[in-house]
Amino acid sequence: MSIALDLLVFATGFGHVLLAPYSKVEESFNLHATHDVLMYGVTPSSLHLYDHFVFPGAVPRTFLGSILLAWATSPVLHIASLIGKTLSKADIQTIARLVLCSMNAAGLCLLRRAVSRRFGRPTGFLYTLLTISQFHVPFWMGRTLPNMFALLPVNLASYLLVNRAPNAPKPSPTQFRTAIMLLVFTAVVFRAEVALLLGPIALLALIQGSTSFLALIKAGLVSGILSLALTVSVDSYFWDRAFLWPEFNGIYFNVFEGKSSEWGTSPPLTYVTAFLPKLTLGALPLSILGAIIDSRVRQIMLPCLAFVGLISCLGHKEWRFIVYIVPLINIGAARGARWMTSRKKGTIFGRLMFLATMAILAGNALVTTLLAKSSMGNYPGGAAMALFNAKYADHDHVHVHLSNLAAQSGASLFLQVHSPPYTTWLNSSIPSSSHWIYNKTESLGPAELTAPHHFTHLISESETDVRALTASGEWRSVDAVDAFNGWTMGPAIRTQLDKLRGRGKAGEGPVDIWDVLPRMRRENQLWVLERT
Ligand SMILES: *[C@@H]1O[C@H](CO)[C@@H](O)[C@H](O)[C@H]1NC(C)=O
Ligand SMILES: *[C@@H]1O[C@H](CO)[C@@H](O)[C@H](O)[C@H]1NC(C)=O
Secondary structure, eight states, X not given: OHXXXXXXXXXXXXXXXXXXXXXXXXXXXXXXXXXXXXXXXXXXXXXXXXXXXXXOOOOOOOSHHHHHHHHHHHHHHHHHHHTTOOOXXXXXHHHHHHHHHHHHHHHHHHHHHHHHHHHOHHHHHHHHHHHHHOSHHHHHTTSOOHHHHHHHHHHHHHHHHHOSOTTOSSOOHHHHHHHHHHHHHHHHHTOGGGHHHHHHHHHHXXXXXXXXXXXXXXXXXXXXXXXXXXXXXXXXXXXXXXTOOHHHHHHIIIIISOGGXXXXXXXXXXXXXXIHHXXXXXXXXXXXXHHHHOHHHHHHHHHHHHHHHHHTTSSOOOGGGGGGGHHHHHHHHHHHHXXXXXXXXXXXXXXXXXXXXHHHHHHHHHHHHHHHHHHHTTOHHHHHHHHHHHHTTTOSOOEEEEOHHHHHTTOOXXXXXXXXXXXXXXXXXXXXXXXXXXXXXXXXXXXXXXOTTSOSEEEEOOHHHHHHHHHHTSEEEEEEEEEEEEEEOOHHHHHHHHHHTTOSOSOOOOOOGGGTSOEEEEEEEEEEEEEO
16 A cells, blocks of 8 residues: 555656656756766866856856766666666656656655654545645656755655654654754755745744754754755865855845846745645645644644745745645645545535545646646757757758757757767667757857858747748758647637627537637747758
8 A cells, every 4th residue: 555655656756757858947957967977977077078167157056966866867877778778868868857756756755654654544645645636746856956856855854853653742852853954954055945944943843842952053053064065065176166155155146136036026925825826736725724623733834834934025936945845735735634534424514525625636636637738848949859859860960059949948968869978878879870069059140040051950949030041042941849838718618608798609519528628729939940
């Protein structure tokens, strides 16, 4: 039973990785860092080949997550090459993402064990169903976002804080200290906003007497100093700067210099009114019920509430800043769902409560299906690269320019399959044409793009450019890649609406159920051009 639930979490994450294998710009720093560590190794002589030096200008981020991911991925690649599996570079991207996904899935499975122990097996079961029926955590846990590297240690800390006998009032001192050390490590190395969760957790523990002030400070200092030494030594090396602490750099830049508001500010209640409902779907009302009926849930949710309050004070808001509390909210939701499904059997109230729980899970699954379907169509750059690589696989001389949109929506370094670097894992599968040039220099003008004897192909995002170039006769448009562009209502609904407005035709046959469902709108976004 327990293993089956674990498999369900892994399978959901893997499904999302395989259905949407490409990446977006916010994942690209860590994805390319993973690529570079795998392909070039970490010796000083290879550092100048790294993407952040070839295309400088990025805000420094830590390399630690990517190094660990690359090192965890390489045994899998070794095994694949031992059993004679041929892998392309694009496969390596998928494998690395599956490895990250597995780590985060393992964190969630561990947390589920704590829930089963503290609240009973049925609650653990409902916890799993709620988790996999949501969209954001399962979809993103295999994506190389800094927050997804931070999610694992936060989940481990959550596990330590929750895992104990049903009526034990507080975690053991060792468990509590380890949890604090993990949260400090995460805040120092990966994501500083985790400090806003750490604060309330520590304060609540002090008030409840789970720890002494001295023990708390000691754990915080030890972990803080070790984590700082780790990130500064590793990142100073990789960025070739003295005493670089990337997360502090980020805070300084975004909070003190107020740069983050340049990314846009949102109203104070955005987390409560928009992001939390989006992240948790039907689990949010269930967690409120859980908090009402069980004081243990209140103890878990109180720091989450304080965290949301604190982080709401920052002008720039994004869903991923609060993703760490979703597994904790799901604990409260599972408790609420357990209460609803365990009302007296056979009574009308009992049946209604059971049905309502099923309806919430089904609603989650429906929303997740729609979101997953639209997200799958959101990576035109990746789709264009796959199409391009396959179409010209037997061409030797290809020099292609990738537009900005292509580079930002999936054309990662891993997808440059016909161009070096190749490592030993790829020995058996270096494609026959392996010396293409992929050029992703931004904002080149038409003159540079069409200069004679230069680019042989373009992946363009501008329909006007495409028209002008093909009209000149020197270029030919060979393919177009479309992408998701919103939903429209199902044709049956539209007909009904038109009828209501008195514009439709009366007297139609039975309505096909599929015609009620919303339709996806897709639109061409990238074009592949070839010199004639
Ligand atoms: C990879 O291929 C090259 C050339 O074919 C060969 O010299 C080298 O030993 C191979 N490396 C591995 C690890 O198989
Ligand atoms: C890409 O092409 C542009 C325009 O010809 C050139 O200036 C740039 O150096 C090229 N970049 C790379 C990495 O080859």
